[in-house]
Amino acid sequence: MQEINRERQGELMGKKVAVFACSGIGKPLGSVAREIGYELTERVRPDNTVLTCLALLVVNDPEALKLIKENPVIAVDGCVLACARKCIESHGAPVVKAYQTIDFFKKHNDLKPEGITELNEAGKKLAAIAADELAGVVDEFVCGGGEK
Numbered sequence: 001m002q003e004i005n006r007e008r009q010g011e012l013m014g015k016k017v018a019v020f021a022c023s024g025i026g027k028p029l030g031s032v033a034r035e036i037g038y039e040l041t042e043r044v045r046p047d048n049t050v051l052t053c054l055a056l057l058v059v060n061d062p063e064a065l066k067l068i069k070e071n072p073v074i075a076v077d078g079c080v081l082a083c084a085r086k087c088i089e090s091h092g093a094p095v096v097k098a099y100q101t102i103d104f105f106k107k108h109n110d111l112k113p114e115g116i117t118e119l120n121e122a123g124k125k126l127a128a129i130a131a132d133e134l135a136g137v138v139d140e141f142v143c144g145g146g147e148k
Helices: 006-012 028-044 062-070 083-090 101-107 121-143
Strands: 017-021 049-051 073-077 097-100
Touching: 017 028, 017 062, 017 083, 017 121, 028 049, 028 073, 028 101, 028 121, 073 083, 073 121, 097 101, 097 121, 101 121
Parallel strands: 017 049, 017 073, 073 097
Antiparallel strands: none
16 A cells, blocks of 8 residues: 655645445445445545545546545455555555455454345444444544544
8 A cells, every 4th residue: 555645644634535445246345345435425424525436437537536636535445356445546646544344344243244235234234333433534634633
């Protein structure tokens, strides 16, 4: 993962955090990654985050490219291939934090996600817990650490 220097970190402070999540095709943990994105941007920090489709980067969408160049970016991946993180970095933008859903599952292994098109309740709960944990990262960039 690319490191961001202090000067760049200062430039990103106070801006909305862009969230890019795995599309979750065919794997429950990919679906959890996608659900984490929804939870974080719709429930946990709706005023301070923006969720954007990862495929827009693949097709070089100008708005998506501008977003990753001008805002702090969080990548949430569903597996070790880390497609979200790699796609962002392939465009020369640093990822301020990258996560894999397996790490949240390891901490909360009583919540076994199942389902691909529709997650079971355990998968939804795992995503909600993960989004709550990511709130601190958003707060760090938006308002220097306190909830906003």
